[in-house]
Amino acid sequence: MLEDNGSIRTLSVDIGGSGVKAIVLDITGTPVTERKRLDTPQPAKPETIINAIAVLASAQGEFHRVAVGFPGVVRCGVTETAANLDRDWIGFDLESALSQRLHKPVRVINDADMQGFGAVAGKGVELVITLGTGFGSALFVDGKLVPNMEMGHHPFRKGKTYEEQLGRAELEKIGEKRWNRRLDKAIASLQSLFNYDYLYIGGGEAVRVNLQLPLNVKLIPNITGLLGGIALWRN
Structure with missing residues (x-):
């Protein structure tokens, strides 16, 4: 199983209205890279933000899976609201689109929910x-x-x-x-x-x-x- 392998690394991404951040975590959730940030591109459409995530990912070294916090309601990987981003996010399958771009399994959740899990x-x-x-x-x-x-x-x-x-x-x-x-x-x-x-x-x-x-x-x-x-x- 993937989760049983102690060498598995997770790229963790936080999408915000002003910045997109990324870091790589080990199996225990401990950072193994430095946190990197890019300003949220404007207009904050799915394609431009996915491009920003790809840039951040390329600078983070090896990772095997991706976790994303998104500022809106997320259901089954689809973003249903996006009050502080572009309306193109409404009904967008971020999980599938980002997985195709990064060639890694992706899971997406609301950003405050993800912060809560860390707190x-x-x-x-x-x-x-x-x-x-x-x-x-x-x-x-x-x-x-x-x-x-x-x-x-x-x-x-x-x-x-x-x-x-x-x-x-x-x-x-x-x-x-x-x-x-x-x-x-x-x-x-x-x-x-x-x-x-x-x-x-x-x-x-x-x-x-x-x-x-x-x-x-x-x-x-x-x-x-x-x-x-x-x-x-x-x-």
Whole structure:
């Protein structure tokens, strides 16, 4: 079996609204290469992003399989939503297209879900949110993923969604001080909604969080989104 071979390497890819990142992991999920990043090509269509992934892959050395985190709903390798990319992604079979391009087996999952796999402890109710171009979310119960939860597009306050209130565009518009106050309100709202045991906050803008966080809320590094890629191949 592929998973039984300790020498198997996984190319882990994180597709974001502003950057595409890649790293190679060993069978335990430990990085064996340096994380590399390219700006997300514009327009962010499937062909241009697959080209960017191919460029990153060619610089990562040997790998045997691929795990991809995508910023939208993913079902059976097909991307069903793409709020921060091009509309051509809707209904696109990324798993098959990338497998044909790289000549390797590929598994695709929502990017926040993949980050969650890299963060959660596997006990109780654990919520993950990612702060970046948009607002990603993932929910785990005793380590099991609740799939396709796009909480970022649900109402938060003043008739606007979490993503509209806390995405990168709004952060740049209102500044870090007001943005952090909103995030503080969001944390309280999510605690009341999910009664989570732990909340993990990741994504590219997590470095701009400047709050006294509750004891059950933890900031996680952006690389967690890549480290979670090994979970896609654990079965």
